[in-house]
Amino acid sequence: MKIVAIMKQGILVIRLEGEFDVCGANEFRKIVDQAQDETGAKHILLNMQGVNFIDSSGLGVILGRYRQLAQHGGKLLVAHLEPSIQRLFELAGLTRILKIYPTEEQALDLL
Secondary structure, eight states: OOHHHHTTTTTTEEEEEEEEEEEHHHHHHHHHHHHHHHHHHHHEEEEEEEEEEOOOOHHHHHHHHHHHHHHHHHHEEOOOOOOHHHHHHHHTGGGGGEEEEEHHHHHHOOO
8 A cells, every 4th residue: 555644734635545454554554643743733634546445444543543633623534535435434434424525625625
């Protein structure tokens, strides 16, 4: 899995590509923790445009990050979900707690 972390408009944007499985979840956790420590970002936007597979490990680490941010008044936003990934988010109940946007730009504009 490829993970890129950048700051845009004061938001930590995490761009993901590939399969978000147990290996990807561990890498995601490390990279996001390091990026948050370095930037002090309060909000995170996950751009999942390149994600073609996600398992329970990936969903779990996203939920864990949501809870961590919510405890500190932050938000976790998601953009560019493929239809099959969106369906998994719905089944896991993540669409009830996360804001999902069609594009990264729309998410940044509305935050």
